[in-house]
Amino acid sequence: MISVEQAKKILAENSERGEITEKSLGECLGLTLAENIYSLIDVPSFDNSAMDGYAMNFDESNRTWEVSNIIQAGDTSEINIAPGKAARIFTGAKIPKGTNTVIPQELIAISEEGQISYDGDKISTGSNVRLKGSQSKKNSLILEKGQVLGAGQIGLLASVGVALVKVFSPPKVGFIVTGNELKEPGTPLKEGEIYNSNGPMLEALLKESGVKQIQSYRAADDKESLQKIIDQALTENDILLLSGGISVGDYDFVKECLNTAKVKELFYKIKQRPGKPMFAGKKERKLIFALPGNPASVHSCFIQYVRPSIKHWLGGTAVWEADHTLEIIEDIPKKPGFTHFMKGKKNGNQVELLKGQQSFNLQAFATAECLLELPAENSVVTAGTKVKVYDL
Numbered sequence: 001m002i003s004v005e006q007a008k009k010i011l012a013e014n015s016e017r018g019e020i021t022e023k024s025l026g027e028c029l030g031l032t033l034a035e036n037i038y039s040l041i042d043v044p045s046f047d048n049s050a051m052d053g054y055a056m057n058f059d060e061s062n063r064t065w066e067v068s069n070i071i072q073a074g075d076t077s078e079i080n081i082a083p084g085k086a087a088r089i090f091t092g093a094k095i096p097k098g099t100n101t102v103i104p105q106e107l108i109a110i111s112e113e114g115q116i117s118y119d120g121d122k123i124s125t126g127s128n129v130r131l132k133g134s135q136s137k138k139n140s141l142i143l144e145k146g147q148v149l150g151a152g153q154i155g156l157l158a159s160v161g162v163a164l165v166k167v168f169s170p171p172k173v174g175f176i177v178t179g180n181e182l183k184e185p186g187t188p189l190k191e192g193e194i195y196n197s198n199g200p201m202l203e204a205l206l207k208e209s210g211v212k213q214i215q216s217y218r219a220a221d222d223k224e225s226l227q228k229i230i231d232q233a234l235t236e237n238d239i240l241l242l243s244g245g246i247s248v249g250d251y252d253f254v255k256e257c258l259n260t261a262k263v264k265e266l267f268y269k270i271k272q273r274p275g276k277p278m279f280a281g282k283k284e285r286k287l288i289f290a291l292p293g294n295p296a297s298v299h300s301c302f303i304q305y306v307r308p309s310i311k312h313w314l315g316g317t318a319v320w321e322a323d324h325t326l327e328i329i330e331d332i333p334k335k336p337g338f339t340h341f342m343k344g345k346k347n348g349n350q351v352e353l354l355k356g357q358q359s360f361n362l363q364a365f366a367t368a369e370c371l372l373e374l375p376a377e378n379s380v381v382t383a384g385t386k387v388k389v390y391d392l
């Protein structure tokens with residue numbers, strides 16, 4: 001049996017990266033840039049008005065103007081405003097030649113003859129003009145390789161005229177749920193049956209991790225049918241997860257079937273709770289994770305091993321590191337020799353342990369925000385100790 005640290009090291013050495021492909025902005029939410037992005041243009045590409053109001057050549061001595069033009073956003077014509085004149089202008093419209101300032105309409109008085117005037121002290125030369133290049137200069141670096149693309153980054157890319165970006169293409173991930181006792185939620189249960197909670201949970205965990213192509217499979221606890229499904233799922237996916245059937249029970253056939261499918265074992269069994277009998281393997285570039293069936297084991301093993309492997313595939317860096325180091329607020333007894341992962345709730349620089357940590361018990365997930373890691377060597381981790389914390 002290996003330690004958590006050894007398991008992570010082996011996986012880090014065996015993790016793969018997705019191929020670099022060019023995608024349109026509509027396809028790259030949650031993906032990671034595989035290139036630096038430089039602005040194609042100055043943004044804004046022309047001086048424009050920040051307000052609905054009037055544009056003029058502002059100077060303190062003259063406070064009255066005649067309106068000679070109306071300029072709408074999107075008007076591309078070359079307009080010249082003569083000295084002593086002003087243009088009616090709207091937000092985003094091009095600042096016409098001969099002007100340097102916009103006075104918002106709320107600050108302007110209009111005489112009966114139609115002249116406009118301003119006698120306040122809030123405006124100075126250049127007010128309310130968004131200058132060319134004030135967001136991004138042409139050819140300047142706007143996003144760096146390794147950046148995960150969210151809504152804001154996608155908006156920024158569009159603003160500088162970028163339509164296609166190189167990203168790491170996400171993996172196709174399949175998961176096989178095993179167990180004769182499982183029924184789908186929404187159907188009645190007979191005594192002896194339980195609901196399949198791992199299936200919906202794994203699908204959600206994969207989506208949260210940025211996976212877009214997900215295929216789910218169900219297998220009974222019988223060798224022949226499990227073998228068929230494993231063989232099929234291995235041809236259809238880049239990463240394969242299994243839930244259940246990896247322990248030492250008489251109907252746990254996953255390891256044997258993976259072996260028959262020529263999956264090379266990276267490790268089997270980790271000194272951890274929950275999730276001791278976890279298996280990881282590889283076939284060519286494909287990664288295979290067999291997770292013990294208890295829902296808390298599936299969840300904890302996913303967060304610790306599967307999620308970082310997926311993030312690495314997606315182009316992430318520092319994926320194996322904890323998100324925080326926080327202080328526990330009570331003594332926590334544990335089994336020495338085993339790393340414990342427990343559900344917690346963050347509070348400033350502290351983390352609170354939630355009730356109901358048994359591996360079959362999902363109730364603590366109602367409020368869990370993170371997993372805290374208690375080091376293998378301790379038999380108790382005392383209040384005030386700082387521990388590694390992983391966000392959910």
Ligand code: AMP
Nearest residue numbers: 179195196197198199244245292293294
């Ligand atoms: P196994 O690893 O197959 O021995 O399963 C360990 C425990 O997890 C057993 O109590 C199973 O009934 C339970 N279990 C297995 N798969 C699921 C699942 N998909 N949803 C909920 N519980 C499961």
Ligand code: MG
Nearest residue numbers: 179244245293
């Ligand atoms: Mg089982």
